[in-house]
Amino acid sequence: MNRYMVGVFNDEFGLVKAFDQVKAGGNKIDEVFTPYPIHDVIVKMGRRTRISHAAFFYGIFGAASLLGFMYYASVISWPLNFGGKPTNAFPSFLVVSIVGTILIITILTLLTFSIRAKIFPGKAAVIIDPRATNDKFILVIDSNAPGFQPEKVEQVLKENGASEVYIHENPHAKL
């Protein structure tokens, strides 16, 4: 069973300050739940994403495969002569390539997001505190770690304006 200490804050500023101090005290912060993205916290959690890099490669893949397909269809598979114009009408293939590439990037990036952020239809949400999507800022601290001093951490949280501090036991998997 995983035990967490949960600090509930009313605004992001208290949360950010408490975050630093709790971390400085040598504790592990498992996750932060907020009603809207807070960049400070995301950066301090050490989280990084390469979705934009992935999107770039999807784009290259999309553009190459679309141009390749159109070349195959109109030059190799069924070369059709209209008015003696070249069958490989590269400039007019560009239009479909641009729009089609955007479509491919979107679909693949959405899939990547879905897999990496674990957001997909039918997923049951693992909710620590349901108020996190409404108006509270939730700091979840790992309290299984050896040397965890609940009183001390609770005091730090309270000093920074936590409105509630409680222990949450998660019978399921890790966060």
Next chain:
Amino acid sequence: MYNLKIRGRHIIGDKSLGQISGDIIAPIDAKTPLWWSAALVVSLGLFGWGIYSMYITVTQGIGTWGVNNTVGWGWAIINFVWWIGIGHAGTAFSIFLLILRQTWRTAINRAAEAMTVVAVGCAALFPLLHMGRPWLFFFIFPYPNTRGPLWVNFNSPLFWDFVAISAYLLISASFWYFGMVPDFATIRDTTKSKVKKAVYGFFSFGWTGSSREWLRFEALSFVLGGIAAVLVVSVHSIVSTDFAVSVEPGWHTTIFPPYFVVGAIFSGFAMVLTLVTLMRKLYKMESFITDSHVDAVCRVLIFISLIMGTAYLTEIFMAWYSGSTYEMYTFFKNRIFGEYAFQFWAMFICNAIIPQLFWFKTVRSRLWIVFIISILINIGMWFERFNIVITSLSHNYIPANWAEYSPTIIEIGLFVGTLGMFSAGVLLFFRYIPMIAISEVKSVAKYDKEQDLTRSLSHETSEKSKTQAQH
């Protein structure tokens, strides 16, 4: 960054975060208002007429329309371009303003995106029906087939159009949907109804608001936003090539792509204005859609209206400057003083002249005038497409080809049907989906509190002080 003294507050009334979600979700939890049901019945009635017209079109053929060999594109293409244009606002709003980091977009972008999805759906009906045999529409997909395989013509603007519209529909719908996921989670976690909890819980895809999710969510919005910005510009440019690539007087011109894109954003912003004024009045969203929001959209409209006026005058100037008798005839005889003069002047006055009233603060601050002007702009934009399509086609190069065109009741029914479909879609959106992006509004609420801003150590403020130091 956001300057409170100049731009005014995002949210009026010093609301807490909890009040923000409560106020926006309230219409979903409230009892269905009577006006809503009445409006839905009317919209579905109109849509029913549209369905009937579709039935007649499909069973009896395009002969039931008023189109003929000369005017091969009638109301169908006018309505198609008009709806696509309206559909451009959602993406333009969310994306250009997201990239420009305009925080005031947050109150309006959800409605604009919803409108986009419904409008593009309406638009897609027209080419589909105009194919004559819509059940064979899949022929337009380049798929390996037993006819050769005979591929589609990748050089045809009509095929580009098909790719553009389907991509646009899919992308704007997914952009809209993923933006709503955090808000669905808010409904899931705040509602008391078990049914709502289950339904919105399913649609929230297991969202919890963890830093892992927010990080990727933001990255996703920027990637989709960045590439969809290209799409907004390219989709309507492609629609304009349907015209510009053909050789018809008045069509064969390089001004068309920018002219169409600007026109699309113009009509879309006007429709956004119509919707937000309705939202503000009917659902009492005054504290979120503030006077400064309406004011900002009006100012954007002045600017776009000036571009529209410039485009109209440029076209007329080029017709004269080119020295081509056909162009001169189309613009001066046929459009400005000819039998389609009414449509031309309706377009010119509604799009280039009336929006100039927004220069006056008294006009911008009176909601009912803003509402009427926003409707007039959309009427004007419809006439613009009429003006482009019908005048050029009916009087082309060979006088022996000249023909008149007037729509039949079936074509009118199709148009009214899409109006009904659009209003029904918008009504359903008002009723079942948070009409303002809750999480985004919450994220800008902090800028309204100046003392909090100075207290904050967030990197946005430190960035601000850095840039100030550089200046």
